[in-house]
Amino acid sequence: MSASQPAAPITPRIIPREEHGISRRFISPNALRVLYRLNEAGHQAYLVGGAVRDLLLGGRPKDFDVATDATPDEVRRLFRNCRLIGRRFRLAHVIFGPEIIEVATFRGNESAEHGEGERHIVDGMIVRDNVWGSIEDDALRRDFTANSLYYTVADFSVRDWTGGYEDVRHRVLRLIGDPATRYREDPVRMLRAVRLAAKLEFRIDDAAWAAIFDLAPLIAESAPARLFDELLKLFMGGHAFESMRWLEASGLFHELFPGTAHALQRDGGLQVPRLLELALEGTDARIAAGRPVTPAFLLAALLWPALEAALAEDACAHRDMHDPQLALTRAANRVVREQCQRIALPKRFTLTMMEIWQLQRRFEQTQRRKATRFLSHPRYRAAFDFLELRAHDEPQLRPLVDWWAALAAAPGSVAAEGPHIATDPLATVSRVEAGAADDVRAPKRKRRRRPRKTPGSGPMVATPTEV
Numbered sequence: 168m169s170a171s172q173p174a175a176p177i178t179p180r181i182i183p184r185e186e187h188g189i190s191r192r193f194i195s196p197n198a199l200r201v202l203y204r205l206n207e208a209g210h211q212a213y214l215v216g217g218a219v220r221d222l223l224l225g226g227r228p229k230d231f232d233v234a235t236d237a238t239p240d241e242v243r244r245l246f247r248n249c250r251l252i253g254r255r256f257r258l259a260h261v262i263f264g265p266e267i268i269e270v271a272t273f274r275g276n277e278s279a280e281h282g283e284g285e286r287h288i289v290d291g292m293i294v295r296d297n298v299w300g301s302i303e304d305d306a307l308r309r310d311f312t313a314n315s316l317y318y319t320v321a322d323f324s325v326r327d328w329t330g331g332y333e334d335v336r337h338r339v340l341r342l343i344g345d346p347a348t349r350y351r352e353d354p355v356r357m358l359r360a361v362r363l364a365a366k367l368e369f370r371i372d373d374a375a376w377a378a379i380f381d382l383a384p385l386i387a388e389s390a391p392a393r394l395f396d397e398l399l400k401l402f403m404g405g406h407a408f409e410s411m412r413w414l415e416a417s418g419l420f421h422e423l424f425p426g427t428a429h430a431l432q433r434d435g436g437l438q439v440p441r442l443l444e445l446a447l448e449g450t451d452a453r454i455a456a457g458r459p460v461t462p463a464f465l466l467a468a469l470l471w472p473a474l475e476a477a478l479a480e481d482a483c484a485h486r487d488m489h490d491p492q493l494a495l496t497r498a499a500n501r502v503v504r505e506q507c508q509r510i511a512l513p514k515r516f517t518l519t520m521m522e523i524w525q526l527q528r529r530f531e532q533t534q535r536r537k538a539t540r541f542l543s544h545p546r547y548r549a550a551f552d553f554l555e556l557r558a559h560d561e562p563q564l565r566p567l568v569d570w571w572a573a574l575a576a577a578p579g580s581v582a583a584e585g586p587h588i589a590t591d592p593l594a595t596v597s598r599v600e601a602g603a604a605d606d607v608r609a610p611k612r613k614r615r616r617r618p619r620k621t622p623g624s625g626p627m628v629a630t631p632t633e634v
């Protein structure tokens with residue numbers, strides 16, 4: 168709901184325990200403790216947001232958020248293990264060892280009667296938001312109806328002010344209020360739409376989807392640090408491949424990675440290299456298997472097309488420059504600098520990413536003794552995995568990949584010297600240059616169809632037994 172629109176008085180739909188089927192068994196005992204304690208102290212308290220949505224879908228929420236009419240100071244007085252945090256929003260964190268239950272006071276909009284606190288709006292965008300309000304206000308200021316369901320331990324019902332219960336049942340993401348207004352208030356909501364659609368296998372409602380095409384460029388006005396947080400959620404949450412398809416189809420990928428998007432632009436769409444697809448799939452597979460992942464590797468793949476384009480550009484501009492190491496460093500620094508204007512990538516990730524790029528040249532050196540030394544380099548594995556991904560787009564690298572794999576498996580089993588194949592990305596520049604005529608065109612955005620939704624994974628769970 169826009170800040171200027173007063174919330175209409177509405178009554179919630181109340182979905183009783185027998186109907187919604189959410190069991191306390193699947194709710195964190197610490198979250199339940201917080202809900203009961205707030206109720207006992209005479210406050211309203213609800214489980215809200217992604218947790219209720221995920222419980223309805225039969226999933227196990229990864230975190231539990233609580234909304235209450237108690238102010239942050241009142242919450243602090245009730246819980247010794249409580250810390251007040253937040254610049255943008257003031258929130259209470261109730262800390263139980265490794266688990267944090269986030270407790271937020273109901274927030275409203277500017278016109279909410281008896282609203283306290285302050286809200287700051289610049290050109291339609293919310294920059295600070297600390298207006299306390301009623302539960303109705305709180306329900307209406309949330310992003311999607313599916314994220315605006317309230318579960319109470321007072322009678323174990325779910326309260327729904329926005330139609331979210333039916334939308335979860337039909338697996339649709341619908342923005343609360345006018346989509347354009349809501350995206351203008353906070354452009355990150357567009358990224359949340361595609362992320363949640365990818366993660367939950369939901370459809371995005373037509374109005375919410377259409378507005379993204381017009382407003383995607385507003386992403387550039389979001390804080391780069393916030394975009395980095397959102398990037399991690401998009402790509403490190405186990406649904407990187409699906410997220411990429413939604414980002415691409417919505418035009419949002421252009422806004423997050425302008426350099427890469429420009430390099431991959433073909434006939435109004437993006438020609439995503441196998442390298443990137445495989446890096447995304449690999450990240451999802453590792454997360455599914457509980458193995459560690461680093462954003463640096465994925466960033467190396469995400470920005471590789473931009474690096475190739477930058478090298479190609481430099482090769483045209485400085486035909487006399489023959490130091491490949493210098494050329495790579497110069498191009499890589501430029502790619503990182505430009506990318507960081509949009510998304511604040513921490514140095515620890517960009518440095519590792521650049522190292523993965525730089526180490527590609529080391530694979531050219533196939534004298535067995537030298538090569539064996541490289542195997543113990545701390546970044547050898549990441550650099551090799553990257554070379555292996557490259558070989559899917561650059562098949563000439565395949566014999567080299569096989570030779571290094573054999574060396575790593577049994578150093579004595581390979582010939583004293585491996586194949587002579589150029590691995591320097593500059594060697595691929597001629598390939599990129601061939602397509603460079605396309606690259607200099609201004610990117611054209613075309614309305615793309617949204618990714619095909621995989622069939623939903625069944626109806627809402629309605630039978631778990633109550634504790």
Ligand code: ATP
Binds near residue numbers: 215232
């Ligand atoms: P996930 O399962 O990925 O955590 P989530 O919906 O719980 O998804 P959070 O970032 O944890 O996402 O946010 C918790 C809740 O806060 C959301 O469900 C939504 O109700 C509200 N919210 C979060 N971000 C926004 C936003 N930008 N605008 C409006 N409401 C938001």
Ligand code: MG
Binds near residue numbers: 216217218230
């Ligand atoms: Mg959440």
